[in-house]
Amino acid sequence: MSSFMKIALPALALTGSVYAQSSCSVSATTTIQNAGDATALAGCKTFSGSIAIATGTTDDIALNGIKKLDGNLVSSDNANMKRISADSLEEIDGTMTLDGLTRLYAVEFPKLKKVQGIKWNALPNLQTIGFTAEVTEADKVNIQNTAIRSLKGINIEQVDTIFIANNGYINEVNMQLGNVSDSMTFADNNEALKITLPNLIWATNMTFRFVGSLEMPSLESLNGSLGLYNNGFESFSAPNLTSIGEALAIVANEKVSNISFPLLTKINDNLQIANNTNLSMIDGFPKLKSVGGAFDISGNMSDVETPSLDSVKGTFNLQSTGNVNESCAFYQPLKDKKLIEGKFFCKGKLVDPGQQGNKPTSQSGSDKTGAATSLSAVNGALGLAAMAAVFLL
Numbered sequence: 001m002s003s004f005m006k007i008a009l010p011a012l013a014l015t016g017s018v019y020a021q022s023s024c025s026v027s028a029t030t031t032i033q034n035a036g037d038a039t040a041l042a043g044c045k046t047f048s049g050s051i052a053i054a055t056g057t058t059d060d061i062a063l064n065g066i067k068k069l070d071g072n073l074v075s076s077d078n079a080n081m082k083r084i085s086a087d088s089l090e091e092i093d094g095t096m097t098l099d100g101l102t103r104l105y106a107v108e109f110p111k112l113k114k115v116q117g118i119k120w121n122a123l124p125n126l127q128t129i130g131f132t133a134e135v136t137e138a139d140k141v142n143i144q145n146t147a148i149r150s151l152k153g154i155n156i157e158q159v160d161t162i163f164i165a166n167n168g169y170i171n172e173v174n175m176q177l178g179n180v181s182d183s184m185t186f187a188d189n190n191e192a193l194k195i196t197l198p199n200l201i202w203a204t205n206m207t208f209r210f211v212g213s214l215e216m217p218s219l220e221s222l223n224g225s226l227g228l229y230n231n232g233f234e235s236f237s238a239p240n241l242t243s244i245g246e247a248l249a250i251v252a253n254e255k256v257s258n259i260s261f262p263l264l265t266k267i268n269d270n271l272q273i274a275n276n277t278n279l280s281m282i283d284g285f286p287k288l289k290s291v292g293g294a295f296d297i298s299g300n301m302s303d304v305e306t307p308s309l310d311s312v313k314g315t316f317n318l319q320s321t322g323n324v325n326e327s328c329a330f331y332q333p334l335k336d337k338k339l340i341e342g343k344f345f346c347k348g349k350l351v352d353p354g355q356q357g358n359k360p361t362s363q364s365g366s367d368k369t370g371a372a373t374s375l376s377a378v379n380g381a382l383g384l385a386a387m388a389a390v391f392l393l
């Protein structure tokens, strides 16, 4: 007798269709080992308790009949399971964990609309998300190491955290998402990944690494930080973004030549722009008035303009291979008037421009020019956020 039968039979007392309307409740997790165990749950319209698919299960698992699962659905380390489905399931009040299912190619939940968490990892044969009706509510979505091509099937309006990483084939994401209360991360997926978030209005933290294109036309505010690292786009624009609650980091986007934040007035923590090799002009911050942390820009620019800036609480560092004398002529008076409160360093025609703390060499061959600050360089502006207070000293 399977472990499911042992655990669940007394509780359910299944005797066929008499129980078709019933709700079933088990105190602990019910473990199913084969297709028959799954079929035996069909009488439960509402199933309270978690369902685990035993390690080593090779059958296709069809959880038919269940409309609502008040618990988790978990399947881990089943190298031979190929399909999991649930023809009636509309809601999972728990997390759907699928992990280490190396042959799994079908996840078919045609009626699923709502799930608390989606946690998928190591599903190298899963190419599509079979949520035909579209999941429109989920608090946490974490999808890593799958073969999915898009997030079609997951179209949520709001989310706490969404973490999509190492999915080498995903090339398109287009979601109605309106807000992200905790964090959104897209990292190390297919480098051609095109992300469009037409309705996104506010978010807390957002990090994008190795993304091909990114559009967030409606984004108005960020309570946390925005980090753009190693992306492939030639231009980036946040046309409606007015404030950033923590840091803004734009680092190592090798093709970017135009960054545009036309309405941004305030960055509460650090502004860091570095290693964007093809960025020769920074004029996309016409309204930026205050930076609550460090202002740290280095690279190949010959022009850096932030005409509205009148407050920098932390260190100011501008280092460039290009001639930035005109830019420095704008910033020096801000330092003189103490509108820039931290240490000040502004210099062009350098061989090796770098972030704050870097001691660059001048192209004219003179000696090292002396560092802007003795602060050690931490892993990007986001990592420095906690140190903002130091800059005030």
Ligand SMILES: *[C@@H]1O[C@H](CO)[C@@H](O)[C@H](O)[C@H]1NC(C)=O
Residues within 6 Å of the ligand: 157, 158, 177, 178, 179
């Ligand atoms: C978050 O977005 C959803 C969907 O767009 C919306 O209904 C909700 O009011 C938003 N919440 C906040 C706090 O903005």
Ligand SMILES: *[C@@H]1O[C@H](CO)[C@@H](O)[C@H](O)[C@H]1NC(C)=O
Residues within 6 Å of the ligand: 217, 218, 219, 220, 240
């Ligand atoms: C930009 O924000 C304004 C209000 O702040 C809103 O009316 C407008 O629709 C937004 N634009 C986009 C493209 O969402």
Ligand SMILES: *[C@@H]1O[C@H](CO)[C@@H](O)[C@H](O)[C@H]1NC(C)=O
Residues within 6 Å of the ligand: 181, 202, 203, 204, 221, 222, 223
């Ligand atoms: C983030 O900011 C938005 C808009 O300013 C606000 O509605 C929301 O409550 C904030 N969220 C958090 C988690 O602070």
Ligand SMILES: *[C@@H]1O[C@H](CO)[C@@H](O)[C@H](O)[C@H]1NC(C)=O
Residues within 6 Å of the ligand: 182, 204, 205, 223, 224, 225, 246, 382, 385
């Ligand atoms: C944003 O992320 C950083 C780094 O993980 C964290 O320190 C910070 O608290 C987050 N911000 C918010 C508002 O949650």
Ligand SMILES: *[C@@H]1O[C@H](CO)[C@@H](O)[C@H](O)[C@H]1NC(C)=O
Residues within 6 Å of the ligand: 254, 255, 256, 257, 278
């Ligand atoms: C650099 O930017 C210019 C536009 O300013 C563009 O024409 C060129 O293709 C870019 N080069 C690279 C290597 O991305």
Ligand SMILES: *[C@@H]1O[C@H](CO)[C@@H](O)[C@H](O)[C@H]1NC(C)=O
Residues within 6 Å of the ligand: 235, 237, 258, 259, 260
């Ligand atoms: C940079 O991008 C902004 C916004 O997309 C656009 O208005 C502007 O014309 C672009 N600048 C250049 C030099 O291409």
Ligand SMILES: *[C@@H]1O[C@H](CO)[C@@H](O)[C@H](O)[C@H]1NC(C)=O
Residues within 6 Å of the ligand: 251, 252, 274, 275, 355, 380
């Ligand atoms: C920029 O690139 C240099 C050289 O690879 C590296 O040492 C430095 O840490 C990078 N800066 C940032 C902010 O990542």
Ligand SMILES: *[C@@H]1O[C@H](CO)[C@@H](O)[C@H](O)[C@H]1NC(C)=O
Residues within 6 Å of the ligand: 274, 275, 276, 277, 278, 298, 299, 300, 321, 353
């Ligand atoms: C400046 O451009 C050169 C040539 O494209 C590149 O090798 C170098 O890394 C760039 N420097 C910075 C700091 O972006």
Ligand SMILES: *[C@@H]1O[C@H](CO)[C@@H](O)[C@H](O)[C@H]1NC(C)=O
Residues within 6 Å of the ligand: 323, 325, 349
């Ligand atoms: C930039 O300004 C400095 C000091 O004002 C001056 O010594 C230097 O020659 C200028 N460099 C260029 C390229 O104009």
